[in-house]
Amino acid sequence: MGRKRLQEPADGRPTVHTVAARAGVSIASASRVLNGVGGSPETIRKVRAAAAEVGYVPNAIARSLQSQRTGLVALAVEDIGNPVYVAMMRAIESVVASSGRQLLVHATGGRIDNETALLRRLANRYVDGMIVSPIRVTDDHLAALVDSPVPVVVVGQLGADAPVDNVRTDSRHGVALAVDHLVAGGRRRIGFVNGPLDTVPGAARDAGFRAALAGHNIDLDAHLVEVGDFQYAAGRAATERLLARTDPDALICANDLIAVGALHALLAAGRRVPEDVALVGMDDTDLARMMFPQLSSVSLGSAERGRRAAELLLERIADPTLPPRREQVPPHLVVRASSGAALPAPRAATDPGAATTAGATGSHGATTTDPGVEPAPSHPSSEGATP
Amino acid sequence: MGRKRLQEPADGRPTVHTVAARAGVSIASASRVLNGVGGSPETIRKVRAAAAEVGYVPNAIARSLQSQRTGLVALAVEDIGNPVYVAMMRAIESVVASSGRQLLVHATGGRIDNETALLRRLANRYVDGMIVSPIRVTDDHLAALVDSPVPVVVVGQLGADAPVDNVRTDSRHGVALAVDHLVAGGRRRIGFVNGPLDTVPGAARDAGFRAALAGHNIDLDAHLVEVGDFQYAAGRAATERLLARTDPDALICANDLIAVGALHALLAAGRRVPEDVALVGMDDTDLARMMFPQLSSVSLGSAERGRRAAELLLERIADPTLPPRREQVPPHLVVRASSGAALPAPRAATDPGAATTAGATGSHGATTTDPGVEPAPSHPSSEGATP
DNA sequence: TTGTAAGCGTTATCAT
DNA sequence: ATGATAACGCTTACAA
Numbered sequence: 191m192g193r194k195r196l197q198e199p200a201d202g203r204p205t206v207h208t209v210a211a212r213a214g215v216s217i218a219s220a221s222r223v224l225n226g227v228g229g230s231p232e233t234i235r236k237v238r239a240a241a242a243e244v245g246y247v248p249n250a251i252a253r254s255l256q257s258q259r260t261g262l263v264a265l266a267v268e269d270i271g272n273p274v275y276v277a278m279m280r281a282i283e284s285v286v287a288s289s290g291r292q293l294l295v296h297a298t299g300g301r302i303d304n305e306t307a308l309l310r311r312l313a314n315r316y317v318d319g320m321i322v323s324p325i326r327v328t329d330d331h332l333a334a335l336v337d338s339p340v341p342v343v344v345v346g347q348l349g350a351d352a353p354v355d356n357v358r359t360d361s362r363h364g365v366a367l368a369v370d371h372l373v374a375g376g377r378r379r380i381g382f383v384n385g386p387l388d389t390v391p392g393a394a395r396d397a398g399f400r401a402a403l404a405g406h407n408i409d410l411d412a413h414l415v416e417v418g419d420f421q422y423a424a425g426r427a428a429t430e431r432l433l434a435r436t437d438p439d440a441l442i443c444a445n446d447l448i449a450v451g452a453l454h455a456l457l458a459a460g461r462r463v464p465e466d467v468a469l470v471g472m473d474d475t476d477l478a479r480m481m482f483p484q485l486s487s488v489s490l491g492s493a494e495r496g497r498r499a500a501e502l503l504l505e506r507i508a509d510p511t512l513p514p515r516r517e518q519v520p521p522h523l524v525v526r527a528s529s530g531a532a533l534p535a536p537r538a539a540t541d542p543g544a545a546t547t548a549g550a551t552g553s554h555g556a557t558t559t560d561p562g563v564e565p566a567p568s569h570p571s572s573e574g575a576t577p
Numbered sequence: 578m579g580r581k582r583l584q585e586p587a588d589g590r591p592t593v594h595t596v597a598a599r600a601g602v603s604i605a606s607a608s609r610v611l612n613g614v615g616g617s618p619e620t621i622r623k624v625r626a627a628a629a630e631v632g633y634v635p636n637a638i639a640r641s642l643q644s645q646r647t648g649l650v651a652l653a654v655e656d657i658g659n660p661v662y663v664a665m666m667r668a669i670e671s672v673v674a675s676s677g678r679q680l681l682v683h684a685t686g687g688r689i690d691n692e693t694a695l696l697r698r699l700a701n702r703y704v705d706g707m708i709v710s711p712i713r714v715t716d717d718h719l720a721a722l723v724d725s726p727v728p729v730v731v732v733g734q735l736g737a738d739a740p741v742d743n744v745r746t747d748s749r750h751g752v753a754l755a756v757d758h759l760v761a762g763g764r765r766r767i768g769f770v771n772g773p774l775d776t777v778p779g780a781a782r783d784a785g786f787r788a789a790l791a792g793h794n795i796d797l798d799a800h801l802v803e804v805g806d807f808q809y810a811a812g813r814a815a816t817e818r819l820l821a822r823t824d825p826d827a828l829i830c831a832n833d834l835i836a837v838g839a840l841h842a843l844l845a846a847g848r849r850v851p852e853d854v855a856l857v858g859m860d861d862t863d864l865a866r867m868m869f870p871q872l873s874s875v876s877l878g879s880a881e882r883g884r885r886a887a888e889l890l891l892e893r894i895a896d897p898t899l900p901p902r903r904e905q906v907p908p909h910l911v912v913r914a915s916s917g918a919a920l921p922a923p924r925a926a927t928d929p930g931a932a933t934t935a936g937a938t939g940s941h942g943a944t945t946t947d948p949g950v951e952p953a954p955s956h957p958s959s960e961g962a963t964p
Numbered sequence: 965t966t967g968t969a970a971g972c973g974t975t976a977t978c979a980t
Numbered sequence: 981a982t983g984a985t986a987a988c989g990c991t992t993a994c995a996a
Contacts, residue, residue: 201645201897203726205972205974206975207973215982215983216984217973217974217984218975218977218984218985219981219982219983221974221975221976222975222982225975230981233981233982247701247724247726248973248974249642249972249974250702250703251638251641251642251647251701251702251972252702252988253974254974255636255638255974256973256974256975257975258988260638260703261698264681270666270682271660271663271667271863276657276658279657280658280684283686292683292695292698293683294683295657295681295683296679296681296682297666297667297682299670311648311649311679312679314636314637314638315989316638316703337632339590339634422867453869454867454869476809477867480809480841482841482844482869592988593989593991594989602967603968604967604991605966606965608992609965609991609992615965615966616965617965620965635989636989638989639972639991640990640991641972642971642972642988642989642990643971643972643989643990643992644972644990702973966996967996968994969992969993969995970991970992970993970994971990971991972990973988975988976985976986976987977985977987978983978984979983979984980982980983
């Protein structure tokens with residue numbers, strides 16, 4: 191025998207039973223009125239009054255158990271401190287909101303166990319679906335993705351055979367765009383500051399860099415390659431190590447955070463950017479435009495990937511029987527002042543607002559020259575102060 | 578009469594019933610084994626096997642309905658694009674994680690209705706507790722906070738009478754620290770680029786600025802004050818407007834995002850920082866250290882406030898009967914290169930790594946001089962690439 | 965140890 | 981329109 195049903199639960203909060211009793215109707219009637227379906231005028235009045243009097247608040251968990259949905263969608267990324275994920279999140283949020291759902295974000299901090307745990311917990315029905323963007327993928331991880339009880343869409347590379355919706359870009363090609371551009375600008379001693387090679391993006395960018403150099407018949411000088419993690423501090427430190435042993439005339443960084451660190455290190459070392467060293471980042475985040483000089487950057491279409499991922503997720507939530515889909519968003523290079531001037535130029539504009547016209551299009555295409563004095567990034571949807 | 582209980586639910590996913598039937602035991606036994614409490618060796622074996630065979634995954638919603646907890650905690654902020662919230666989030670996350678819970682973040686985009694809706698949805702039991710940091714507070718909002726079914730802690734100013742746990746700082750004092758410092762450095766034409774005055778922080782900072790100037794017997798020149806929103810783009814635009822009509826020798830910005838925009842505008846206008854114009858931001862985010870020159874900034878103790886808020890929340894979850902608590906974290910000024918040199922100095926160091934010793938302590942105390950070549954921000958807990 | 969069944973709070977079905 | 985009750989999937993008190 192279980193406990194007997196309490197009309198007032200242990201924590202004292204009112205339930206439909208409380209309201210129904212107070213209104214002198216059945217819980218069915220109370221529920222109907224509370225949901226705005228049916229009910230005579232008199233019943234409606236009584237129930238509404240009772241609900242207001244006791245301060246009734248529906249229990250969303252109970253409702254979800256019944257309806258098998260929560261109206262929540264989650265996004266799991268490594269680090270919301272990285273503006274690229276903020277951009278992705280904004281794009282996802284706007285799609286998700288249009289479906290009447292709310293987006294929740296979780297930062298995994300790159301801890302794979304953490305991510306798997308989150309997947310295992312949230313995906314067990316707390317959310318209607320999830321978008322994850324892992325930088326490392328283990329078998330355990332993949333298993334969690336595949337047999338998730340709720341729809342999951344992955345942003346990033348995934349094994350070709352994984353039966354999971356997937357939106358990716360071609361970051362190898364992205365690196366090639368940067369190399370082409372720099373070579374066209376006369377640079378030959380091109381350095382590369384990468385993230386960890388045991389991550390999916392790190393490995394892809396490394397491969398892309400090597401392939402692109404080979405394509406230009408440039409021998410890779412190992413001194414010109416450094417690895418840290420995908421953070422500002424590591425980018426700065428890695429660049430300092432690189433500068434201590436060799437003298438590049440250009441630097442490609444695996445993301446914008448690293449690029450900002452590299453810029454810091456270059457300026458501290460007395461190098462002019464772009465006169466002495468041209469600098470190209472990746473991800474094309476707001477950060478690239480906030481720097482002096484503004485940073486050229488390879489856009490990996492993060493917002494676009496986020497938007498597509500969200501659309502795929504909503505489709506799958508609506509119809510879980512869809513076959514796994516795989517989409518690709520092409521990268522493109524945005525040229526700004528940090529790589530704008532050609533090598534021999536002795537004194538180029540370092541004015542942060544100065545436009546550059548060095549949009550030398552390499553053999554891989556997809557290069558844009560960003561007008562230097564663009565209106566700057568704007569995010570109508572956000573404010574962000576410290577209350 | 579309701580439907581009859583299906584052993585295999587409509588969506589085909591196994592439940593305890595499925596497992597129990599397959600193992601040839603009761604659902605009680607199955608549940609016990611699945612939860613690791615009780616069960617004979619033989620039963621354990623059978624249930625484990627059955628669960629594995631059918632790929633059983635527990636339904637967390639159902640479990641939560643029973644246990645009245647979800648193991649989730651939410652944080653609602655305006656804009657995760659603002660690094661100050663990232664810092665706050667990291668601090669909260671580490672406390673929350675230590676309690677075995679997971680943190681979810683929601684960006685409200687400053688839309689008050691959005692925030693209230695989130696509160697109304699999540700707080701209805703989807704999470705065990707919430708931390709919110711609103712920049713605008715309406716009555717409706719406050720009502721939602723007060724009668725939330727789950728514990729809520731507010732980071733930021735709240736009416737003194739609101740019966741809600743609250744962690745705040747004194748941003749008026751924070752602005753005063755900046756003014757004192759600049760005055761001590763010989764600046765007199767101090768400008769102020771603020772956020773919207775109808776926000777809580779915007780109003781507080783405006784008041785703080787006026788009071789601090791008055792304290793130094795400096796008349797406020799209205800031309801020296803500009804208002805935008807708390808974003809980079811607005812900060813840049815506002816500074817451009819300000820520079821178009823007057824000529825400040827120092828600028829205080831209501832947050833670091835605005836300060837970066839101001840720096841951009843100043844450099845584009847040919848002003849040297851700090852020689853011509855000293856610049857001080859607020860929030861002391863990573864961004865301040867990523868700039869050239871590095872930005873002085875008033876720390877409002879965001880990480881500390883986040884940490885305290887999380888602790889208060891956990892305490893309240895453990896004991897909901899606690900009386901409302903209110904805590905305050907004092908601001909302090911971190912001096913870096915952007916305001917380091919005194920006014921008359923014709924040529925100060927603009928090397929981004931250069932240390933400054935101009936930590937002139939004003940009458941309000943709490944000033945730190947940041948060694949310029951500090952190891953730069955590091956976040957062991959995060960990586961952040963674009964997979 | 966095991967099974968039966970109550971109960972978490974809600975919605976939905978069916979008969980009245 | 982209304983009320984009684986099954987069901988969502990799970991945990992657990994109690995009896996066997």
